[in-house]
Amino acid sequence: MPVTTVTKDPNALTMTIVAEFPVPVRRLWDAYADPRQLEKFWGPVGYPATFTRHDMFPGGQSHYYMTGPNGEQYPGYWEFLDVDPGRTIEVLDGFRKEDGSRNTELPTMRAVFTFEQTDSGSRLTSTSYFNSAEELEELLKMGMDEGTLSAMSQMDDVLADLQSFAAGQGVQTQLIGENQARISRVIRGSKEQVWHAHHEPELLSRWQLGPDGWTMPVCEVGTTVGDSYRYEWEQDGGGERFGFTGEVLEISPPHRAVTTEAMIGQEGTPVTNELTLTEVDGGTLLTLLSTYLNAELREMILGTGMADGMEASYARLEREVLQTQAG
Structure with a gap:
């Protein structure tokens, strides 16, 4: 005790x-x-x-x-x-x-x-x-x-427990309640760097690509309450294309941002995403709390391999953006 x-x-x-x-x-x-x-x-x-x-x-x-x-x-x-x-x-x-x-x-x-x-x-x-x-x-x-x-x-x-929460663990997904999910990962970089990489179009389009083989031809970022954003991805060579759009509900740089998210071309209640950045040993703890309409929608979206795609993006963020800035 x-x-x-x-x-x-x-x-x-x-x-x-x-x-x-x-x-x-x-x-x-x-x-x-x-x-x-x-x-x-x-x-x-x-x-x-x-x-x-x-x-x-x-x-x-x-x-x-x-x-x-x-x-x-x-x-x-x-x-x-x-x-x-x-x-x-x-x-x-x-x-x-x-x-x-x-x-x-x-x-x-x-x-x-x-x-x-x-x-x-x-x-x-x-x-x-x-x-x-x-x-x-x-x-x-x-x-x-x-x-x-x-x-x-x-x-x-x-x-x-020095291992479970340390840098290098990759994306962790936790189901919360009936309709929420929390994505967590320690990013090897300062809070200001990670925030900037999320809100500067030139940087964001370099790392938020999911698995290899995709580009981000449309990257319109919202930086103040009421702003809309629009992201679109396309497979190399002009293949499949999809995107998301939404609105900034809250923003407190470089700590927290709350946005809605809806797939372009689809009807329905948008997801609400709460991004929080916190300095910890080894870098910046990124947490993303997503609130879905119901458990079924949460399971469907998580079942698409979303966490794996986010891990590929965050690894690219560390490798191609933050390390370049540090150098």
């Missing part, structure tokens, strides 16, 4: 938990920055968390839910107030309703996570600040302290 002290101060309206780990600060920080890792320990034992959004930059948000033994869900959110990479994370921590909106009937609190190097590894200090003695008492009655300690008891196993 990594926790060394738990201090509740009813006068200061705080609860502070200190834990130490035999890993570098960078490794501990990445466990909080990477939603794939965070969801393995954020929920108490028996109540695993699923993060459907994790934008770790000031002004960004995280959306998650914990699932109980009988399938019941407990949604929550973070609003990032401050992020000092490798040192501190400050969030507003609260509950959400089933429809995703914030539940203002339940307490919120401010939480600060501080990361420090020690002689034997790293130290995490988590301090929760409550709005009133009544809210502090209410959250403790809800089992906040026991739940937090139960969740943190899982951290050692996550931190010891």
